[in-house]
Amino acid sequence: MAQHNAASKKRRREPFNVDTKLVEIYEDLANEKDEIRLKAAQLLVSQFTSDKNPADDQIKKTLQRLFRGLCSSRKAARIGFSIALTEIVSQVFGSPRDSSELNISTVMNIWESQSNASGSESGQEQRDHHFGRLFGAEAIIKSSILFKPSAPFNEWTKLLDLVFDLAKKKPWIREECGWIVYRCIYELAAQKAEAKFVESALERLCSNELARTPEGVAIWLAAKDLFPNVTFPNKVWKHDDPLDARERNQLAKVMKESSTADSENEGGKAKSSGVWNSKLHFAWDIVMSRLGDAPVKESSKSKSSARISFVDFWTEVVDNGLFSSSSSEERKYWGFLLFNKVISDSPLQLASLVFTKNLVRCLMNQLAVEDRYLHRMAVKAAKAIQTRVSKEPEFAAASVRGLMGSSGSVNFDQATKTKTVEKIVVDANLDALKQIVPLFESLLAAPGTTDSKAAASSRQFLAGLLLSIVRARASASEAEEGMQKILEQILFAFVRFAYFKHSEDDRDQSVVPPLTEQTQELFRSRINSCINSLIATQKYAGIPYAVVRKIRDAVKSEEHGKFIINMDDTIQDSVKGAFKSLKKLSNMGDQAVDAFKLLYSLTILQVYNGDADAASMLEELDFCYTKIFGDKKSKKEETSDASDALVEILLSFASKQSQLFRRMSEQVFGAFADSITENGLESLTSILEAKESLAGQQEMFDQQDDEGDEEMMDVDEEDSDVEVVDAGSDEDSDDDEAEGESDNGNDEEEALFEAKLAEALGTHRADQDLNEDSDGSDADMNDDEMEEIDTQLVKVFKARRDALGQKKDKKDAKENMVNFKNRVLDLLEIYVKKCHSKLLALDLLLPLLRLTRRSTVKQISNKASGVLREYTKHCKGTALPALESTEPVWELLKSIHTEATHSGPPAHASACSQASLLVVKTLAAHDKTTIAGAVDVYAETRKAQLLSKKCHVQPSFFTDWNNWCVSSSKQLKN
Known part of the structure; x- marks a missing residue:
């Protein structure tokens, strides 16, 4: 027994030969890095080349080890072991091995035995063996x-x-x-x-x-x-x-x-x-x-055999299969994966066919609610469409047709609370727009519902999409050839539905349901918005003229029904005359002509919109046209009169709360700024001098309680309201106090109203003591007494209504005047940029300074000082006004210094200093010796600062003067 134990111990001490290099190779075969795995596979395979003549035992052990490795749960083991196994099997058994006992059957048996799951393993181990069997089969096939x-x-x-x-x-x-x-x-x-x-x-x-x-x-x-x-x-x-x-x-x-x-x-x-x-x-x-788009005949035994087309496959297998109403969410998930794949990778022809009914309905439903199971997949699908359109803009047509056509909904974006269609149409190219615009026009005519309210909503949405297209094209860096025709088609569609009443007797029978007045008014507003975007650049300057011609021609032909605006013979004659002038202008070509054509076109458009004042403006325009373009022999005075009249016309447009008319007036004004006379400039500055109140409004517009003007005012959705904020000047403290009193006076007004009401009723306020005898208070009143009380009540409530109406009128008047002054300042900014070297421009200094000080609106005050700053910035070097006489300029300088002594906002002090230095520079440029007089003027202002309590000139006024003197001394001495 002892001998047996000794022998056993002796055997355990015998060294066991381990091939450490081979162990490392097998370890590296399971490494997650590709390069390490491949290197290990190469090292292992190199041991089994024909020249190495590997032994059967070595081959068998390696195969067992590799097939067993395929059953490993390590992430990269199957990949590395599979590569090595494929190469070794192919190398060793690729040719007959006569002298070897190993053959293909041996390989198959090893694969089967090593990958067999006996049933005693854990669930994970069984899964590993199943995958090992699968990878082993793949390696054998590849070998x-x-x-x-x-x-x-x-x-x-x-x-x-x-x-x-x-x-x-x-x-x-x-x-x-x-x-x-x-x-x-x-x-x-x-x-x-x-x-x-x-x-x-x-x-x-x-x-x-x-x-x-x-x-x-x-x-x-x-x-x-x-x-x-x-x-x-x-x-x-x-x-x-x-x-x-x-x-x-x-x-x-x-x-x-x-x-x-x-x-x-x-x-x-x-x-x-x-x-x-x-x-x-x-x-x-x-x-x-x-699959292709069309059925393809197969060369099979039956000549009638035909493969299913892509359309039929998609409809039957995908739309009615994966996206059927009874399909599970999981199958619809597959459907979205398939949809995204086709949209992203398939040819345009096939990608255009996948917007089928069930799919689009599911897409809409899932997009609409964020907590739905497939919402994220629907969002990915919508983005896939947009991405394809951005890469291939022609796809926009099929996308829009699919989402909004018979399979989708006109209100796709509204229903899904997204901007999917809007983003698609913005990216659409010319070819796509050629299909999209006619589709939208047909949907405007028949939105697919007989409900008037639903149709109005759909038409409003479609109008917004068409406007988005126009804005996108207008802001494009370059005008695409053929794009103007598309833009005109959009505006012509608006014209068709905005200005004509469609009845059963009309030739145009496609409008269902009939358009409401509100929808037609919306379309007219969209026309203005489109033109507003298009005239911002010179690429599509001719479109406004094309629009009014289209209206004129449709009125004559009645192809779209009866014209909804009533125009008497006088107005019609004015419009005819305007078109004659426009036709003549079309044969000319320069900036002034284009600006005048735009003015003519938009004035005619206003007439078509029912603006009564626009008809009289056409007559004034005709006068301007005759004097400026028509009669070359016109006297200088007449040309000046025409220029002044033109300014008045532009002011009437500028007064309207519409960005379109603002932009148009600026373009036309810029084209004719050089010809503006003293009277024309005074028309502009007089508006700056007017009070920002009801009285100022009545003075400027000659409003004698005229009604209806406001109704004709065309307001663009792009206009922004001006916030009315006090400028904070000391001199206008009375106005501040007045506003405060107005606020505090509300209680007094209420008390007065209650007192009058109590007097009419013969009662008292509940919080007042009754010291009077109340006898008879309970007595019944007869009919006459009741009628008398009714009369008194009517008077009390009418007085109350009038008081409230007056208060609203005052508020509206202030907003109107603020808007008007803003528009005038925009025009003056254009003027100082273009005409800063004109002597006439100096007349703007005092009005701008006074407006900076007096305006109760901080924004207006700052804008006025900004215009003056822009003016002085452009007046550098030789760009100063050339003087004919210095006397008026000296008076101007003194007036500026007087203005500087008034208390005002910080912008006022800076503006006064800039204006004063500009005048001094102008005088010095005319004659250097005049600088001595300028010193004297500044000295007088300094005295006033020291001695007069009414002088509030700021220290910066003299600091700026000193700095200028230092910087200009060398130049003045030369």
Whole structure:
């Protein structure tokens, strides 16, 4: 016994030979880095080259180790071991080994034994063995040893049986099994293998009841493409083709892995894997790649055989299959994956066909609510469409048609609370817009509902989309050839629906339901908004003229119905005369002519909009046209009169709260700024001098309680209200106090109203003591007394209503005056930029300074000082006004200094200093010796600062003067 123990101990002490290098190689085969795995595979394979003549025992051990490694749970082990296994098997068994006991059967047995799950392992270990078997089969197939002439055919069938058995018993791995067999068909084709290999694969596919599965479809199609002459199993697919047009219903059930698919034979049942995968099955790619837009005749036994078209496939298999109302959320998820894939990768022709009814409905429903199961997938789908359009703008047409046409909804963006369609149309190119704009016009006519309110909402949304297109094109860096025609088509569509009443007798019978007055008014507003965007650049300057011509022609032809605006003969004559002048201007070509054409066109448009004042403006415009363009022999005085009249016309446009008229008046004013006379400039500055109140408004607009003017005012949605904020000047403290008194006076007004009401009723306020005798208070009143009380109550409430109305009028008047002054300051800024070197421009200094000080609106005060700052900035070097006489300029300088002594906001002090220095520079440029007089003027102002309590000149006024003297002394001495 002791001897036995001694022997046992002695054996344990014997060294065990471990090939550390080989251990490292196997370890590196499982490394997650590709380069390390590949290097290890190369080292291992190099030991089994023919020149090394490896021993059978070494080969067998390595194969066992590699097949066992495929069953490892380590992430990268299967990849590294599979590469090494493929290469070693191919290298060792690629040619006959006569002197060796090892053969292909040995390899197959080792694979089967090493990857067999006995059943005693844990669930994870069993899964690892199943994957090991799968990767082993793939390695053997890739090594091509089974397809050698010397290879026993039964080993190939054995591999198929093991793989199909695994696919049948373990549904969660079925797709991977199918993929291996599918790729094997391509391997057989590359090896030019015999047909029996493919036939046996198809036979076992059917015997395992896997023919009618997505994997089965993929394998079948690969065999049909690569081995068209093999014998296919009978009664599985009509004409042996899963894509036969008559198999569409069955194909739909198979592809969505439905277990309810019925068939006449057992082998034709559609098998469901019972496992849902968030990734799209590989079979979809195989099927989709074999479909075209039109049916394709197959060269099969039956001449009537035809493959299903892409449209029919998508409608039946995807739309009615994956996206049917009864489909699960998981299947719809697959549908969205497929939709995104087609939208992103397929040719434009096919991508245009996937906007089917069920799909678009599901897309809308899922986009609309954030907490829905497929909301994120729907968002991805919407973004996929937008991305495709941004890369391929022509796709915009199909997208819009799909989302808003018969399959979608006119109100797609509204229903989904997104801007999907809006972003698409903005990116659309010319070719796409040629299809989108007519579609939108037809939808404007018939939005697809008979409900008037719903139709109005749809039409408003469509009008917004058309406006978005116009704005996008207007802001584009360059004008695309042919784009003007599209833009005109958009505006002509608005014209069709904005100005004409469609009745049963009209030629245009397509407008259902009839347009409401509010919708027509909206369309007229959209026309103004479109023109506003287009005239911002010179690319599409001729469109306003085209629009008014279109209205004129449609009025004559009545092609769209009866014109809704009533115009008397006088107005019609004025419009005719305007069009004659416009036609003559069209033959000329310069900036002034283009500006005048724009003014004419927009004035005519105002007439068509029913503005009574616009008709009289046409007469004034005609006078301006005759004097400026028509009669070359016109006297200078007449031309000046025309210029003054033009300013008045522009002011009437500028007074309207519309960005379009603001932009137009600025363009026209800029073109004619050089010809503005003293009277014209005075018309502008007089507005700056007017009070920002009801009295100021009545003075400027001669409003004698005229009603209706406000109704004709066209307000763009782009206009922004001006916030009325006190400028904070001391001199206007009375106004501040007045406002304070107005606020504090509300209680007094209430008390007065209650007192008058109590007097009329013969009662008292509840909080007042009753010292009077109340006898008779309960006595009944007769009819005369009741009537007298009614009369008194009417008077009290009328007085109250009038008081409240006056208060609102005052507020509205202030806002109107502030808006008007803003527009005038915009014009003056243009003037000082273009005409700063004109002597006449100096007349702007005092009005701007006074406005800076007096305005109760801080924004106006700052803007006035900004215009003056812009003026002084441009007056540098030789750009100063040239003087004919210095006397008026000296008076101007003294007036500026007087203005500087008034208290005002900080901007006022700075503006006074800038204005004073500008005048001094102008005098010095005319005659250097005048600088002595300027010193005297500043000295007088300094005296006033020291001695007068009324002088509030700021220290910075003299600091700026001193700095200028230092910087200019050298120049003045030369």
